[in-house]
Amino acid sequence: MDKVVINVEGMSCNHCENSVIKAISGLNGVNEVSASAANKTVVVEYDSTKVTNDDIKGAILQQGYDVIEEKGTYKE
Numbered sequence: 001m002d003k004v005v006i007n008v009e010g011m012s013c014n015h016c017e018n019s020v021i022k023a024i025s026g027l028n029g030v031n032e033v034s035a036s037a038a039n040k041t042v043v044v045e046y047d048s049t050k051v052t053n054d055d056i057k058g059a060i061l062q063q064g065y066d067v068i069e070e071k072g073t074y075k076e
């Protein structure tokens with residue numbers, strides 16, 4: 001399982017966190033998602049053979065939030 005931390009701009013409350021979590025959870029291959037408006041981060045645990053970072057970023061952008069940078073990917 002791979003894990004990525006993504007810096008996301010624009011999340012301001014619980015509702016924002018939930019929309020991002022819901023969008024990413026809907027992608028095939030995503031195992032676990034957490035989002036923090038306070039930290040401006042989204043952490044995703046996923047299977048890289050099924051879903052890519054670009055797919056995940058796309059889901060965030062589609063919700064109307066900006067992806068600032070990918071802080072790092074690592075295997076778990």
Ligand SMILES: [Cu+2]
Nearest residue numbers: 012013015016
């Ligand atoms: Cu919000």
